[in-house]
Amino acid sequence: MNEKKMRAVVLSGPGPVENLVVTERPVPATRPGWVRIAVRAFGLNRSELHTRLGLAEGVVFPRVPGIEAVGVVDGLDPADRDSGLGLGQQVATMMGGMGRTYDGGYAEYCLVPMGQVVPFASALPWEVIGAVPETLQTAYGSLTTGLDLTAGQSLLVRGGTSSVGLAAAALAKDLGARVLSTTRNPDRAGALKEHGVDHVLIDDGNIAGAVRELLPEGVDAALELVGTPTLPDTLAATRVHGTVCFTGMLSNQWIVPDFYPIGYLPKGVRLTAYGGGSADLPVSVLQRFLDGIAGGDISLGPVNTYSLDGIRQAHADMEQGRAVGKLVVLTGA
Template structure:
């Protein structure tokens, strides 16, 4: 099979097309002929040597794919509601940048009605992540306010749409007026240009001093103290990335007095059973929203798979809104 390898740690050009042996599925797994692969920030970190695959995972980058099931145990497939030839998208711990990919059956989802395989490939990583962190860990409820840092990212556009669809008020930050406008067009109630405004002060102003109930934080670092200052009583900060650094100082007295929660998680090393539970929740509660068009994939650009280096360069430029996808047929 064709695959995209990380030949050494470094800049995007270290991504090179290669030929690898076809993988084979084991118990509880299926083999998918990949038509499209999503590109995500963790892929960039892996390419740089800063985010190693978990033990047992493929060394190839790529955490989400879409294609057709070409191998797997017939009984296991039937029990999960699938059959050979079905179009699926799936979350993987690695190996997504390839024409064939082994996927845990529990982490497969049907391609939502009306969506292409390109669109479906843009879904798993961000939807699994947002559901697990905003709704499971962050416990966002209808009527509450969600603050999303980096609203123009793949995670951001997913959080905006899911938050709104499930009844929350959504405030986002973004790095330009153009990105702010794009976030509002996707349904965000308010967008703050963090380069021009103090997001913490704006959140307090927009909520009449109450603050946000849940913050989805992809920055950490000095953002945490500012997020604490604009959280509502009993508010929750959920950290899912540390682009601003691993060290944070904040007012612990505020955490005590106002019963605040600061938590976080990484999804990639979690066991199949954990991810399978997220997949089941998505299939029940979110996939109907996609099929109905209430939530839509947001894709900035599609690259032929052989041009994965260009896709990574775009990701690192942060000039995109939404997802970047690799097309194996192009």
């Protein structure tokens, strides 16, 4: 009997984009407690760049990268036929070791634990759906669990043109918050304004003064997506009893050397962090966001689309910061 094959991106080991190779592999077999997904699209994330650069821990090579994917249920073990999932059900999956401890979403099929599958129903194009899951999970979790943002508050998004930054701005505006977002590139200020951002700040590494010209006491909440190089300045832009949530590492720097809390943290400013997975994205939140995009009520921001064969170009664009918004690969499956 011929074994069914699929196309997948395999990372041979840490290094340049040339280490990402599209190859043919067997379609993963179903097993109890796991779901096989026919992948229609997957988003790219800095986490996968960290894996390729050798900055991620616990990765065994060769590995199919990818911490997220969207598609349809393609296979279930007979023991899981009463799970509530059915063949053809649209689903998203993310995190939980994908692309690190087991093969991830950079393939035409992937096999993931049932507990990290989020069902939905949408007629949106797959490239749009593919831009949503991990970006939404991260932005939603950061604003709720991380910052407890409420209507009428002010939010600073440090790293505003990233996919998470754009999603966070959209969610915050939908909530009724006042949004300040940063970009290092003045040419991208217009895109942020069109996205609904109230105040765009050109980031030269020191924007706390500009924030306090707008809000003398500082912002109520700040979402740090750049990393530790800008974190002190973000803390300085936040009011007493305000909160900064450390979520992203666009700079690839996330360690604070010789951290001395009393010297590092402005008095009364709170610092927290966020990192989540599929379980942190409620089905209702994903469905409402997709419906909002379809209805024109929520702006997703730009989506940059690639084919599976264009994975090296996509990774190079992500590494060099050449694109605004989310990078999505369509598998063609």
